[in-house]
Amino acid sequence: QKEVEQDPGPLSVPEGAIVSLNCTYSNSAFQYFMWYRQYSRKGPELLMYTYSSGNKEDGRFTAQVDKSSKYISLFIRDSQPSDSATYLCASSIYNQGGKLIFGQGTELSVKP
Amino acid sequence: DVKVTQSSRYLVKRTGEKVFLECVQDMDHENMFWYRQDPGLGLRLIYFSYDVKMKEKGDIPEGYSVSREKKERFSLILESASTNQTSMYLCASEGGREKLFFGSGTQLSVL
Numbered sequence: 001q002k003e004v005e006q007d008p009g010p011l012s013v014p015e016g017a018i019v020s021l022n023c024t025y026s027n028s029a030f031q032y033f034m035w036y037r038q039y040s041r042k043g044p045e046l047l048m049y050t051y052s053s054g055n056k057e058d059g060r061f062t063a064q065v066d067k068s069s070k071y072i073s074l075f076i077r078d079s080q081p082s083d084s085a086t087y088l089c090a091s092s093i094y095n096q097g098g099k100l101i102f103g104q105g106t107e108l109s110v111k112p
Numbered sequence: 113d114v115k116v117t118q119s120s121r122y123l124v125k126r127t128g129e130k131v132f133l134e135c136v137q138d139m140d141h142e143n144m145f146w147y148r149q150d151p152g153l154g155l156r157l158i159y160f161s162y163d164v165k166m167k168e169k170g171d172i173p174e175g176y177s178v179s180r181e182k183k184e185r186f187s188l189i190l191e192s193a194s195t196n197q198t199s200m201y202l203c204a205s206e207g208g209r210e211k212l213f214f215g216s217g218t219q220l221s222v223l
C-alpha cells in the first residue's frame with residue numbers, strides 16, 4: 001500500500017462547478033500536507049500548505065485535513081478552465097528537510 | 113520569488129550515452145532533490161542532497177548518480193542512458209518547513 005493514495009482521474013467538470021479532490025494517507029506521523037498544481041509540461045507549483053489538521057482557505061481554494069480519518073481534501077469553488085491541471089497531494093513528517101511523499105496526481109479538466 | 117532553473121526542457125539521447133541534467137536554484141537553499149515523473153507512477157525520488165558534496169539515495173537511485181559541488185547547483189547524471197530512463201525529470205529545492213520549489217522539468221527521451 002502506498003503511503004499516500006490519490007485517484008488519478010481524469011476528472012472533467014463544467015466551468016463554475018465545485019471541485020473536490022481527495023487523498024488518503026496511512027502514516028499517522030504526517031504533519032505537513034500540501035497540494036501542488038502542475039500544468040502540462042511544467043513543474044509542480046505549491047498551491048496550498050497546511051501544518052497539522054484543519055482548514056486553510058486561499059481565494060477559491062480550500063484545503064482540508066482530517067487526521068482522524070487520514071483524509072486530505074482540496075476544494076475549488078467556481079472552477080475555471082485555467083484550473084485545468086494535474087493536482088498532486090503531498091505529505092511529510094516533521095523535519096524531513098523536504099522529503100515529501102506524493103500522491104499519484106489527479107488530472108482535472110474544466111470545460112467552458 | 114524562488115527560481116529553480118533546469119538547463120534543458122527537452123533532451124534526446126542515444127542508448128549508452130552519458131547524460132548530464134543540470135539544476136540551479138537562486139535562493140541559497142540547502143536541500144535539493146531530483147525526481148522523475150512517469151504516467152501512472154507519480155513522482156519518484158531519485159537522489160537528494162542536504163549540503164554541498166553530500167548526497168543521499170532516494171527510492172530509485174539505480175542507474176543514476178549526482179553531483180553537488182556548489183550549494184546552488186545539483187546535477188543528475190545518467191551514467192549509461194537506457195530506454196527505461198525516458199521520463200520527465202524534475203529538480204526541486206526546499207525552502208524551509210518542507211516546502212518544495214520545482215523547476216520546469218526536463219523531458220528526456222532515450223532512443
